[in-house]
Amino acid sequence: MIKAIIHADLFDYVDFRQDYYILFDTQILEVGPMKDFAGADEVFDAKGYVMTPGLVNGHSHIYSTFARGWNTPCNAKNFTEFLEQMWWKLDRVLDQEAVYYSGLLSALECLENGVTTVVDHHASGQYIKGSLATLKKSVCDEIGLRGVFCFETSDRFDLQTCIEENMAFAKGSKTSTAAGVFGMHANMTLSNRSLETIKEQIGDMPIHIHVGESKDDGEYTQKVSGQTVVERLDHFGLINKNAILSHCIYLTEKDKDLLKEKSIYIAVNPTSNMNNGVGLPDVKGLMNRGIKCLIGSDGLGSHFARDIQNLLYTMHLKYQDAQAFGLADIASIIGHNYEYASTLLGCKLGRLQKGYEADFIALPYNPPTPMDSNNVLGHFFYGMLENFKPDYVWCKGEERVAQGKVKRDTSTIYKEARQVAAKVWEKTNQR
Template identity: 55%
Template structure:
């Protein structure tokens, strides 16, 4: 079955093709001008809307879904307090139903925000084995979005179980779902654990938090005489395509080390602002050929907000409205597609022949002239200002139509609210 979107204005971040059509099944088969359109089995008229690639969120925590509105004792003085008083209290009680519903709710919210691929960093104390498969079931099988999953190995849980879950899932090989080797952070992993991970993880790229707070480095130097980056290098864990999330606190030596490896740094500006920890020096990393990608660290689902906050945050960091440009931001967005494409072994990020049919259409009526020179400015200051896709397609399937999810959203949310209440009760009891 060949489908067609007609009367679209194709936006590929650096080009705009007006009055076009796209033919596709799971992949894009043909792109052309409307005057050359010859028909298809199913035709969707987009009435001159923007058609652009679905977004990729490169660092998320789906388990944080049920933290919204949770009232718990919270008065952190340090970053560790923040983990202990909030996130560790929550993730340790999560079990089967909680994981599944967090996946369903997240998937729905991601689709509504135009995110069609998510890289998740998962933890659930009451169900380790099988938890990644459950996330896949909710996000990929049920809602049809692509996922790259891993379990946060740490000494808070049984190390062997974490390793086993990561390794089992890493054997999956599909363009819809894939695994990385998850590690929480160096502060929850002793040398012995790092050694065990290194020997049992069979070269799978890692996904870990690094330098999110100054404490991560201070504790590491006090305890081991090395920074987290130095420890990861020592155990041979800075593998190609690994994700080091945050990297706000890096020493000059850390940067020298990271330069040598083909790892990616995931920046999460909105979460960093919320936790008041600072912002990675994306310019410095870029200068050193260390590629940055963008995530949201599980704070909501709106990746557009992180795109905006990255640029504004860098302006503030450098106290200059020009130090970090739209071109810099565009490179980070391109890196997100490059990363997901490599891991999932498919082509994401453009509306071109051979790319996966993951795209979104937006109603955008430019109030000023739009052309190739100012296109990304329209994207940043216009489209991202009110980024609500009307339709979302993933793997060639329509998943959001006219702003509505095609699953029974109300039923899922009703159940999710009761699951959330049970989780909060469990947290209180523990």
């Protein structure tokens, strides 16, 4: 069946076209001005909407879904203690049921916030083998998103099981719906021996790892290797093409120069960084070196528009300069999110053009000032992102959200998820 969206204003961070149509099945078949529209089997009138590609979240932790409302004593004096008293207490008790339901819930909320692809960094201590397939089942098969998944290999868990889980999933899942990379938690949870073992087994596979999120990561690395966080990973041959290094707040100038030579991505997570009080990355310094940055949520909520806005605001604050980081930088980073996901999933995401996947959203937007291709980015950032609730969301050509709500009865899922979350919280108290 050929579907069409008509009378749409199209904005894909590169082009802005008014009163256009999109012809699509699972992919975009044709895009053109309304005067050329010749009909379709099913038509959606998008008058009053701006159509944009569905967003890609470049670094998430779906397992953190059940942290919402969780009361647990925390008296952390540094970031490592914060991980120990919060996140590690949670992730180590997650079992298959918890992984599955966190995936369902997170994916539902992603869709309603216009996110159609998620790059996830997963951990579940009670359930390592098979966990990525379970996550893919809930996020992709049940709810209909695309995903790039990996497991946070670390010395906290059985190393070999983590390695095998990453390898098995990546090998078995190479579609435009789901792919796998090699997940590692961080320098500070991996010994030299572990890094050596990982390298022996993964070869040139792209990794996804936290780097320099806090000072602790650098201090540990210095102690065990006499190197910086980037030098140590490079020493073990782990900074392969298409790697994601997440956060990169505490990097030396030498680290940044070293990364310039690598075809990697740095995922920045400004909202999470503010929440954790860990500092902010030198995004402009990285971009000036030609290093590609992604934007992620780090698993903090699903309202991804807020992360995009916070990136600009935090950079202005960091550099104490409102000109230091601009809307063009934002558009470039969003473009890198699409590029990374397209590369890993082997499909074309992020443009409203023929040959791209039919992942797009309809945002109700009534511009209060003139809007054209010269200022649409300003309307997007200061207007659409302000109230980023798409009325309609399509992923793989399937309408998944209508009138702002996922098109299925979610009441049972939410009810069951609350029961699973209560069990998870109970388990965190028992240990």
